[in-house]
Amino acid sequence: MNLVVQKYGGTSLGDAGKISRAARRIAAEHRSVVAVVSAMGGTTDSILSLARDLTDTPNARELDLLLSTGEQASAAALALALNELGVPARSFNGRDGGITTDGMHGCARIVNVDPVAVRECVEAGVVPVVTGFQGIAANSGELTTLCRGGSDTTAVALAAALQAEVCEIYTDVEGVFTADPRHVDEARKMDYLSYGDMAELAVSGAEVLAHPSVEYASAHRVPVHVRSSASDTCGTWVTSAHLDAPFESERFTAVGVAHQTGQLRCRLDDVDPDALTTIAAALADPTLSVDVLDYPTGDTPAEPCSLRLIAHADHRDQVDEVLAELRAASAFTGSHWSGPVGTVSLVGRGFRAHHPRVRPLVLDTLKKNSVAVRDMTVHARRISVTCAEPDVLNAVMHLHHTFLTRKAPSQPLATTRASE
Structure with missing residues (x-):
């Protein structure tokens, strides 16, 4: 037809x-x-x-x-x-x-x-x-x-x-x-x-x-x-006609910079390692709009750990209800909210090749332009940072200038995170 x-x-x-x-x-x-x-x-x-x-x-x-x-x-x-x-x-x-x-x-x-x-x-x-x-x-x-x-x-x-x-x-x-x-x-x-x-x-x-x-x-x-x-x-x-570069390509290619505002940051303290799966399932509800920044990778940790979450401010009450049930079940001992914050993401290809220069360049660009990074997470196709909400557009503008206006670096990305 x-x-x-x-x-x-x-x-x-x-x-x-x-x-x-x-x-x-x-x-x-x-x-x-x-x-x-x-x-x-x-x-x-x-x-x-x-x-x-x-x-x-x-x-x-x-x-x-x-x-x-x-x-x-x-x-x-x-x-x-x-x-x-x-x-x-x-x-x-x-x-x-x-x-x-x-x-x-x-x-x-x-x-x-x-x-x-x-x-x-x-x-x-x-x-x-x-x-x-x-x-x-x-x-x-x-x-x-x-x-x-x-x-x-x-x-x-x-x-x-x-x-x-x-x-x-x-x-x-x-x-x-x-x-x-x-x-x-x-x-x-x-x-x-x-x-x-x-x-x-x-x-x-x-x-x-x-x-x-x-x-x-x-x-x-x-x-x-x-x-x-x-x-x-x-x-x-x-x-699908515009094919991606090979997923494990040695070359990092920036595609765009996207951002979100109106968010709050939450830290869960003393998370029971055995409760990680339960927490993940509870927060996976698509109506909550929650991103977990730092699930432990590899083997399940033997000791209690902390988790950092990002949630839309409009959904805080709903998230608190879920967290209250998890806390009552001894999944963690306490939660602490802060914000407002925003998330800025550099989207591209080649992040999995693990070269060390892209992540430091992101941090250096933001530091030079007075943007304090609170969290950094690295994914297969993007690197995301959280910062104070008033700094979001400044971060977007300068990351775009560094990676998409000037010639972007061709080094792959190290899979690490900023400290708490």
Whole structure:
């Protein structure tokens, strides 16, 4: 089928004029189109604010139903705009779209996509406008919302199920940049990215594509094209055609710098070595948004140790509830929060080759520019540091200048961590 899936984010549907512009783009497309929409810009945050004004502990089912109204309004509005242009269109909710989830309210994962009604609509010459960010629980039939940014995942999942030529993600930037162009003047748009590179940027804080959508695209080999909704310029292609450098390459190649803010740091003291697996399982809940900085590697330690965590500030109360249960079970003796902090990640390839110069260069760059590093962790594809939140953008700018504006070093990276 000569088909394209086009996803329009909230900034691309911020008002009547932008909705009409999206409709005109769809009307001008020479291929069949399936549109996927997010809530209009700011709607989701407004709905969450309303819920917080009503209760400190919103019922998960009711909150999902409340949140879903944002995407439903966008879908109906875009369908209205298309019909006004003489393009037959029909809005679909998650149930109509054939999106089935695992049933977890607030952060569901897609388990199956069977878009029979969407396909029939396309074959009849009608543009389906599908609500992103939602689906129907496989067991209960309840409406569930996906993790934040889930409209990207909805679009990629439909593109895979419909065997679309491409999944186009329309947003307010021209593509994926080497850093956030709003803060780094030297940032440049990348024409191509591999799924692996994009996944690392997404998990490190780049907001252009949601991380689950990249994982889904990689698993199903869906070409993704990130584009600006305000222009016709080519954006960034995320595909498997742009192959990674060999994973064990002797050359370090920087790809981008991403960052996250609004985080808090937590240290767990006197962690029982036998409880490490239990702690890992408890903190793996995707709704918590917790990163553990320093799980012991190799053999299980014989003596109590400490663990450092990073959590989003909005999730502290939820994390504290989990930690209270773990502490009551004697998994550790105490916890200490500090912050606000942020995380800055240098994403690249060749980190596993273990040459010693990249890590010191990161630390030296930040030290020279008055950024105090609190933690450093090294992964296969990225090196991340935490610092005080006011220092985050300074760290991003100078790491980008060192590794992506000037010629990057070609030495691999030593797998070590900064001290506590």
